[in-house]
Amino acid sequence: MTELRSKNLIRKILSNIPILLLFISVLNDFDFNHLGLKYFSFNFSYILIFYYSLKKSESLGYTYIFIAGLFNDVVTGTPMGLSSLMYLILCVAASYLRNITLRPSLINDCIFFLITILVINSLLFVSLNFIFNYELNYFDQIINITYTFLFYFLFSNLFDFFEKYLVGRNNAR
Amino acid sequence: METSRDDFVIALRSAFLKKGTQQRFSLLSLIFFSIIFLILGSFNFKIINHIKTGINEIVYRSSFIVSVPEKLLKDSYLTIQNHNKLYKENEKIKSELEILKAKDLLNEFIILENQRLKKVVDDYLVKSDTIIAKVLSDKGSPFLRSIIINKGSKHKINLGMVVMDGAYLVGKVVEVNYLSSRVLLLSDLNSKIPVIVEPNAVFSILSGTGKDHGIIQYSKKYEDIKNESVIYTSGAGSLFKAGIPIGKINNNFLNDEKNIEFFSDFSQLRFVKVVSFKKSETE
Numbered sequence: 018m019t020e021l022r023s024k025n026l027i028r029k030i031l032s033n034i035p036i037l038l039l040f041i042s043v044l045n046d047f048d049f050n051h052l053g054l055k056y057f058s059f060n061f062s063y064i065l066i067f068y069y070s071l072k073k074s075e076s077l078g079y080t081y082i083f084i085a086g087l088f089n090d091v092v093t094g095t096p097m098g099l100s101s102l103m104y105l106i107l108c109v110a111a112s113y114l115r116n117i118t119l120r121p122s123l124i125n126d127c128i129f130f131l132i133t134i135l136v137i138n139s140l141l142f143v144s145l146n147f148i149f150n151y152e153l154n155y156f157d158q159i160i161n162i163t164y165t166f167l168f169y170f171l172f173s174n175l176f177d178f179f180e181k182y183l184v185g186r187n188n189a190r
Numbered sequence: 191m192e193t194s195r196d197d198f199v200i201a202l203r204s205a206f207l208k209k210g211t212q213q214r215f216s217l218l219s220l221i222f223f224s225i226i227f228l229i230l231g232s233f234n235f236k237i238i239n240h241i242k243t244g245i246n247e248i249v250y251r252s253s254f255i256v257s258v259p260e261k262l263l264k265d266s267y268l269t270i271q272n273h274n275k276l277y278k279e280n281e282k283i284k285s286e287l288e289i290l291k292a293k294d295l296l297n298e299f300i301i302l303e304n305q306r307l308k309k310v311v312d313d314y315l316v317k318s319d320t321i322i323a324k325v326l327s328d329k330g331s332p333f334l335r336s337i338i339i340n341k342g343s344k345h346k347i348n349l350g351m352v353v354m355d356g357a358y359l360v361g362k363v364v365e366v367n368y369l370s371s372r373v374l375l376l377s378d379l380n381s382k383i384p385v386i387v388e389p390n391a392v393f394s395i396l397s398g399t400g401k402d403h404g405i406i407q408y409s410k411k412y413e414d415i416k417n418e419s420v421i422y423t424s425g426a427g428s429l430f431k432a433g434i435p436i437g438k439i440n441n442n443f444l445n446d447e448k449n450i451e452f453f454s455d456f457s458q459l460r461f462v463k464v465v466s467f468k469k470s471e472t473e
Binding site: 091097110 | 197200202217225226227228231232241242245246248249253256260
């Protein structure tokens, strides 16, 4: 009985890891800045939100995503609500893809993810540049999009592995 | 065509409005909230500012805790980088050591050659006995510049022995007791040392001033002594071994004399070497 209870507790902790990762990534600006690489940055929170909204929508609550967006705005200094909006648009895209997909494939997901982050970053760029008068480097944005897209393959597999073998949910794909 | 448009609308509507299990708000309502936040925030609404302040407090405190693992990672990365640098540095030092070893061999050969040549011209060779002594007291009086060391006649200290700080001349022993001795520093007014000023090999007398520097006295080639020239003991009068570095000419002092800035800082002496140079009998 105690063993069963402790197993349930571990499973509960593991199932909350995506939320934890999301908050860590927004609070810590998780982008390996300390490596000092000039042409390297990626948006881990986009990958995490898209993956979990698509595959395991119950793991990341939309409210948590909204709050994480507000936190991200505070950390990055962007207007309050902007990151939340972008995250939620990402969720809408993922949810739409989930609704129209009958046979999931990683390539399809990736292409859809690329289109979504292109749209999101364009929206972000336009709103920050033209509405809120923030200066953004266009080239840095492109690099960020490219690496975020490339890293989706890696993290998607990692999350699959995590869901299958650690959390024990076989319907991750 | 009609059906595919219907499918698109249904999928989109479902994406916006459908609430999953444990979801309190639909995506549409949260998007609506975000837009309200953005609009009110751009107009500097008080409520939004209060929320922002509250979130700031939470975020700044929690980001400090959350950043601990990344800091650890960063520190480890820097440590590894330093180790890597150390390895490269070690390689460089090794190669430099090889070069220095070769130079040392050459130096040894030159020393031996010098000894042979000295023998030919019948010059005397010196050998030295070194005694390390601790400075017991440092008399910073304007009238007497001397130090007391913890070695005396018991330790075979004799009058006139040379006192050095590393490779630099500091003074000479002027008073010997059983367990202690007094060393007259070069900066003392009564200190007069035969020296040679290089380059140009100008022979002269170095005199103390009672301050922290010395001056050049009794030199016929006074104008040949340039700024930054180095002063060595000349070995004249067999008082000191020739070639012990003392200091350099520094004309930055506000007087017309050739001032000498000593290499050794006499106020910072803790341990000194008491050396006696003797004519080598084995050669």
